[in-house]
Amino acid sequence: MSDKFDAIIIGAGPAGSACAYTLAKAGKEVALIERGDTPGSKNVTGGRFYTYALEMLDEKLCEEAALERPVTHEQFMMLGGERSITIDYHDPSFHTPESVPMSYTILRARFDEWLAQKAEENGALLACGIKVDDLLEENGKIVGIVAGEDEMYADVVVAADGVNSFMGQKAGLIKDLDAHTVGVGVKEVIELSPDVIEARFCLRSGQGAARMILGCTEGIHGGGFLYTNQESISLGCVFMPDQVAQYKKSVHEIYQNMKMHPSIYSLIEGGKTIEYGAHLVSEAGYRGIPSRLHREGFLMAGDAAGLVMNTGYSIRGIDLAMVSGIAAAKAIIRAAHPYEAGPLYMKELENTGLIPSMKKMDGFFDILETPWIYDRVPNLATGVFSDLFSVHGQVPQSIKNSVLQRIKENRLSLWQLAKLGLKGVKSL
Amino acid sequence: MSRIVACYKWVAEEADIRINADLSVDLSKAKGKISDYDRNAIEAAVQAAEALGGKAVSLTFGTQKAKASLKDVLSRGPEEGCWVNGEEADNADSSVTARALAAAIKKIEDVSLIICAEGASDTYARQIGPRIGAILNLPVITSVAKMTFVGETLQAVRKLDDCLQTVEVELPAVVAVLPEINSAPIPGLKAVMAAGKKPVTEYKSADLGVDLTPKTQVTAFKGYVMQRKNIILSGDVGENVAALVAALRKEGVL
Structure with a gap:
């Protein structure tokens, strides 16, 4: 076996396996290295998965993927004291017999193992239970990895090692975590x-x-x-x-x-x-993406590249990871020389709409930074509902007064709420 | 070149085995793994091969599920893998397993040493090594904690309760090793990568020409729940100590 690969991918999550799958399918020599004893064993994600990303990887993959339930009910819940409000948006069109459902709930231990196996079937070499300790650098280029006593070389190393990417830190592209x-x-x-x-x-x-x-x-x-x-x-x-x-x-x-x-x-x-x-x-969304996602011989994908979107009403990460993994693979395939892979990768990320999508949703970070939306707003909302639905045979307060009183009770002001609303409208 | 065969069993990961409320045992969610003690047997075979200038070969008898063991076992050092594939493995007793393994060993050329673990981590019946020896008419040494080779002679140290016994045997032979014989290393990156490319021979159990009907039948497989007394002492510390001692005396612990 030669010690030199076209690409070494660190982390067999959705980003790493999608990247390995695409590269191996194109006939590239790929090593996919996973720290857990099985892919997915180190994962904790919720989660939900948007199927378009799997369709992008390969047609028909959705039919055999290890998925749980197609999501037809999108719900939002607010808890205030013992009370709660749940909004349930039911959309049967999210799951019709004619097309692939838009999203599925998934258990990552099953899903990741399945996806890595698909990459393996395409010819990627999967090695589990291996911790990559360091990157190999020559003349300012990343040329391989070190795992225990073994060194292995590749034209390009792809860091798909998740949030708080140690490989990204070793490559000097990201700093230690900011809490x-x-x-x-x-x-x-x-x-x-x-x-x-x-x-x-x-x-x-x-x-x-x-x-x-x-x-x-x-x-x-x-x-x-x-x-x-x-x-x-x-x-x-x-x-x-x-x-x-x-x-x-x-x-x-x-x-x-x-x-x-x-x-x-x-x-x-x-x-x-x-x-x-x-x-x-x-949690930082667009502004959490490191200013550089590549060096010569080195790309970052998925969570490692900060590609997670939290809008407060939905969370996306697994689909973005896969899209970025595919983009990294395409860049590596197209690059005539390893140094071209980085710029090509950034172009791919733009073309797939991934980075633009995250940019568009950037405003949500500011809304989610508003400290009082985590207790006072749900308290206020459940309080108002309590007033609406409470009947004790007395002359009721006007709804307006009850709302104003609840706002005051929760140490909020109309002005604050209006500002948040405005911020919301702007970021939407 | 002489071959050193390491026998191993693909067992269910204990952590994934679930015992239901009705004490039925659910193995359906359990992943497979190489029996823990067999990892030392495999490493012992790799070291013996080095000492004897031979080649370590892994051997297992298992259902289709055991296919997943091949990459794992070969990453641990053996140069070739052998797998007796048969659904009989699911309800095999020790004699069936030993017959299947022995039949496969006969097909492997120039075997100088067969290494088993003292017992499997699921059943720990400690029968496979001696039974293979009996079938193949080879000397058997059990409870081996150390092996040294001088030419074609194996010097083995057996651990017997609080004594150590040293025995010598001319190869070929069968040994059953204890886990303390070595510390099986976790395979490194290159070993794992190379494992997928090593040669594997698969034998269908039906082609071995041996009877694989078990003599013993498993009639029940149930969870075991320890009945606890659940005595909780509360109140003054001094009184509690006295009450604890009294309770332990009553149970015959003290």
């Missing part, structure tokens, strides 16, 4: 029978729901998420670590309180926790 730009996520997979899941979420057989939850973080910048899998629910919460550090409770305690909320508990009651994990997630 302000990442969230700490905890997630549990709770086993329930399909019948129970479908009854509790009002789902048709086999269909799924994705839910974002606001007001479950005790005022800390963050939020909850919930996805219905075939035979389990993925429930979790993301917090900004710098704020948790100043708070008197641990992430675990806050998350447990969220689980005990009457509106959440009734969804998971009787379920059995089969998995529990925690991970970092990039």
